[in-house]
Amino acid sequence: MxxxxxxxxxxxxxxxxxxxxxxxxxxxxxxxxxxxxxxxxxxxxxxxxxxxxxxxxxxxxxxxxxxxxxxxxxxxxCALTTMDRVKEAWAELPPDTPAIERIRAGIVAHVRTILSEDPFLPAYNRIINEIPLALREEFASYPIEYGTMWRDVFLESQAAGEIDPSLDLSVARMMLFGSLNNLPSWFDPKGGQSVDEIAATAMRLFSAGMLTDRGRAVADAGARAAPKGAPSKGRSKRPAAQEAGTRAK
CATH class of the missing domain: 1.10.10.60 (Homeodomain-like)
Known part of the structure; x- marks a missing residue:
């Protein structure tokens, strides 16, 4: 057997x-x-x-x-992706790109991120000074690193004669980004302007108030040559991936 x-x-x-x-x-x-x-x-x-x-x-x-x-x-x-998106925007530019053009590309990337469909960067800006000190200290290096990135390109632009030499760049930079970071508090997704048009308006205000004639000429030439982004009309409350998440209990 x-x-x-x-x-x-x-x-x-x-x-x-x-x-x-x-x-x-x-x-x-x-x-x-x-x-x-x-x-x-x-x-x-x-x-x-x-x-x-x-x-x-x-x-x-x-x-x-x-x-x-x-x-x-x-x-x-999740909010820290802003810095990565600005770095990516700068990395896509040719090595000899003028500093003022890198500022323009960075402003566009920052605005696109803060007015994108996800709420993480607005959440960061809203709560970073409210959270417990121990938790806040875990993220203390982020604003320093992000600010240093921008400080360096602003200094380079000023040294190239593109930014008014009489400006205090620290104050000017803080005013610019204070304004940009406040966009979600009033931006209307149903309004007539796209996210890229909002970014272009921010750059025009920056150009009018901070740049020399040389800087404005370089910035205007760059704006004309820049590829146009998707005509997004603002933020949606929930992207498709999150809609899928609503079905996961």
Whole structure:
């Protein structure tokens, strides 16, 4: 009699859909948390608020995050993509691009990001001075590094005779970005101007108030030669990827 062989046990297959659902749910929680932070601030946003917006229960948040500060930390990390997008915009320019043209490209990238569909950078700008000191210190290097990037290109532009030499660049830079970072508070997605048109207006104001005649000539020539971006009319409340996340419970 032949030896009986036991049937091989089937190896359980991975469940990519369940994993994907979990990832989508986590992204949705972060999206809704950022939206709430941007609209109401840190102190006025509770875990219950975030859970309700994400179509879940407050207790379920702990499956994805350890605490409210953990959610906040991840939201702030998502906001750091602004610096990367400006770097990418500069990297696409030829090496001999005038400094004033790099400023223009950087302003466009900054405005496109802050008025894009995601709420992470507006959330950062709204809550960074409200969050607990220990958490804030984790992100202390970001504004320094981002500001240094811009300081250097502003100094280069001024040295090239493009920016008025009598201007205090530190004050001018802070005023410019204070204005740009406030755009989400009044920008109307249903308005008549696209995001790129808003960026162009910001550059015109910057050019009129800060540049020399030489700088304006270089900036105007660059603006005429620059490729036109997509005629986006503003922010949507939720991108397609997040719509998919709404179905992940």
């Amino acid at each position: 032949g030896k009986k062989t036991r049937p091989k046990k089937s190896v359980p297959k991975a469940r990519p859909l369940a994993r994907k659902r979990g990832e989508l749910k986590r992204e949705k929680i972060l999206w809704e948390a950022a939206t709430a932070f941007a609209e109401r601030g840190y102190s006025a946003t509770t875990l219950t608020d975030i859970a309700a917006a994400a179509d879940t229960h407050a207790g379920s948040l702990y499956y994805h995050f350890e605490s409210r500060d953990d959610i906040t930390r991840e939201v702030l990390k």
